[in-house]
Amino acid sequence: MSTNIRVKKICQECKKPFIAQKTVTKFCSLKCASRNYKKREKEKKITQTILATNQQAIEQSQATAPAVQQGPENGRLHMEWLSIRDVSQLLGIAERTLFRLIKDPAFPKLKIRRRLLFNKQQVLDYFISKSEGL
Numbered sequence: 290m291s292t293n294i295r296v297k298k299i300c301q302e303c304k305k306p307f308i309a310q311k312t313v314t315k316f317c318s319l320k321c322a323s324r325n326y327k328k329r330e331k332e333k334k335i336t337q338t339i340l341a342t343n344q345q346a347i348e349q350s351q352a353t354a355p356a357v358q359q360g361p362e363n364g365r366l367h368m369e370w371l372s373i374r375d376v377s378q379l380l381g382i383a384e385r386t387l388f389r390l391i392k393d394p395a396f397p398k399l400k401i402r403r404r405l406l407f408n409k410q411q412v413l414d415y416f417i418s419k420s421e422g423l
């Protein structure tokens with residue numbers, strides 16, 4: 290059996306179709322492979338930065354813990370980067386409604402692979418500018 294099979298694939302980097310020699314090949318060329326690798330490295334750095342800022346925010350909110358008792362969910366809202374769930378709680382709207390709202394290309398969101406993150410300040414600014422337009 291020959292291992293030299295030919296598979297039609299779509300390059301994960303440039304999205305162009307190409308003929309792969311192996312089923313595991315994801316890119317049409319070395320150039321695309323290295324470009325994609327660099328992109329992933331950058332994403333990793335962004336994720337690390339976000340996690341670090343969140344960690345900082347948690348530490349700060351713990352350091353300046355108010356007398357009012359806060360549940361763990363409320364504590365998360367101190368973070369700069371929020372999930373869909375956090376934002377819906379922050380704004381007091383249903384996640385379903387939020388999913389509709391974020392379809393607006395102007396809605397500030399950050400997509401890291403399959404995760405959607407929202408910068409709290411940017412989201413608040415977005416809603417402030419929306420409400421001013423009413």
Ligand SMILES: [Zn+2]
Binds near residue numbers: 302303317321
């Ligand atoms: Zn390519």
